[in-house]
Amino acid sequence: MDNQNIIGASKNKADLNQAYERFVPSKMYELLGKSSIADLQLGDQVEMGLTILFSDIRNFVSISESLRPKETFDFINSYLRQMDTVISQHGGVIDKVMGDGIMAIFPSNANDAVDCSLGMLKQLELINEQRLRANQASFQIGIGLNTGICMLGIVGGINKQEATVISDAVNLASRIESLTKTYGVQLLISENTYFNLKDVSNYSIRFIDRVLVKGKNQAQSIYEIYDGNNSRIRQLKDQTKNIFEEALAHYHYKKVEKAAELLKKCLAINPDDKPAQIYLERCRMFSNKGLHSGAKELSQQIEWSTAFDVGNEQIDTQHLELFNHSVKLLELINSGIDETVTDNIISFLDKYVVHHFDTEERYLLDNDYPFFDHHKAQHLNFIKSFGLLKSEIKSNSKSKIFLMFRVQTLLIDWIVNHTLKEDKHFCKYITDRISG
Incomplete structure (x- = not known):
């Protein structure tokens, strides 16, 4: 084979590898200990500590209904391209895209995932500024994070295989992202991620709730990181953080009269605080109907058993x-x-x-x-x-x-x-x- 043919064959191979990497990023097979996508085999797997990120566009169906098919794909692809760049810059890799949703993994540390999430929210601001200049409606996203030991590997059948992550840590990350809709916040993290941060004081964080995950008996605390909010909202949340968390403590111990009093003080300062509004309504529900939305009765103390051995x-x-x-x-x-x-x-x-x-x-x-x-x-x-x-x-x-x-x-x-x-x-x- 002459030099020209060798160069041509090498270029074709490079182009082919680049095309493959759009579907299986090089970082994904590197995490599996492989040097090339061609080395991947069904069943290849590795266990590692990961922080899982889920994100989702709010009201995407409503947005897409006002667009023609090509406009819908142009919109979503432009958004995903920009978020992919932010994720890569913070050491993450996209595991899968689910319509307007993203699942990404961060193998280094939880801080990378949090910093990436804040970077995504910053990029969203730029996107919305461009949309407003073009007389297009702005939109919001929600992000949920969870950290744990996961299995990364190749799954599938004869005709379809993919690299993915399997763990209940993934399920919890997805659940937490869905709760950003419930509480009207941009970014929620699990207590697993909270306790894996190098220094929580580097972020603006407040407690939001204790939740039970399907199949689990022990509640998980979730926290809001609100550094991605605009400066006015951040200032108001900083100002009311102590009152807000004090109110939530009273609510979870069913001291709802005191909780409601504190929540009203919080809302007098920050009237648009959606979690405070939700908890005030929960206080009213408990007072009127005896319904309490706490994940688990704190008065029912956990008993240690051989299940913990x-x-x-x-x-x-x-x-x-x-x-x-x-x-x-x-x-x-x-x-x-x-x-x-x-x-x-x-x-x-x-x-x-x-x-x-x-x-x-x-x-x-x-x-x-x-x-x-x-x-x-x-x-x-x-x-x-x-x-x-x-x-x-x-x-x-x-x-x-x-x-x-x-x-x-x-x-x-x-x-x-x-x-x-x-x-x-x-x-x-x-x-x-x-x-x-």
């Missing part, structure tokens, strides 16, 4: 000790016992958390657990959150109900969800490794 007696004993002392802290705050007793419990937890994490991390290292860094990062971030909780308790500026709620969401819920998900994962990995 991870197969290591020392670690299981430490989990129980942490849980029991966390519940004791909640009870002490509720009863209003002398601060010295509460301080003793906090001091114990402070030291015991570090002791437990050290024990668990040495166990993971001894067993060559491949997700050690992911696990350790969660421990470090929890220590930061516990530090915030300690300062709130010692400040004497928060109500009893609010502090109880914070102990529940930042301490007890974390211990339970972390044990049931993350710790159960290393339990299965180590058991399989020993038996295999």
